[in-house]
Amino acid sequence: MYVTLFAYPQTGKAGIYMEMFLDYFKAFLVGGALCAIGQILIDKTKLTPARILLSYLLAGIILTAIGVYEPLVKWAGAGATVPLTGFGYSLAKGVEKAVEEKGAIGIFTGGLTATAGGIAAAVVFGFFAAVLSKPSDKS
Numbered sequence: 731m732y733v734t735l736f737a738y739p740q741t742g743k744a745g746i747y748m749e750m751f752l753d754y755f756k757a758f759l760v761g762g763a764l765c766a767i768g769q770i771l772i773d774k775t776k777l778t779p780a781r782i783l784l785s786y787l788l789a790g791i792i793l794t795a796i797g798v799y800e801p802l803v804k805w806a807g808a809g810a811t812v813p814l815t816g817f818g819y820s821l822a823k824g825v826e827k828a829v830e831e832k833g834a835i836g837i838f839t840g841g842l843t844a845t846a847g848g849i850a851a852a853v854v855f856g857f858f859a860a861v862l863s864k865p866s867d868k869s
Contacts, residue, residue: 757809760802764813783814790818820845 764786771782793799799819803810810816824844828836842849 753807756806760806760809761813762809764809764815786814787818787821790815791822792818794819794822817845817848820848 825840828840
């Protein structure tokens with residue numbers, strides 16, 4: 731039996747590979763576009779990288795709050811959740827869930843609860859990078 735890569739999902743194994751390829755391709759398109767926009771902002775504006783990162787975070791929060799980012803996450807998967815806008819998305823979804831469960835106190839606790847794993851990983855890996863690297867002046 732000969733099966734091509736472009737078979738439909740219901741035709742078997744090749745369809746699964748095509749579906750997986752499309753998932754990777756969509757993630758690459760969206761993640762690449764977000765990174766390209768960030769690079770253009772760095773190259774063409776006088777914004778500092780910290781301000782660009784904060785802008786991406788706020789964009790993720792605002793786009794999630796108005797309901798625009800959720801469809802993008804469902805379509806692109808990791809391409810939309812891995813960049814910094816995805817962290818803003820996680821914060822907003824955590825606050826939304828906590829407010830539903832705990833009321834107004836969820837505004838303060840939801841974002842931290844939803845992103846605790848990522849924050850902890852950043853602290854731990856930052857510590858190891860500081861311990862294992864050799865600090866020196868750039869001059």
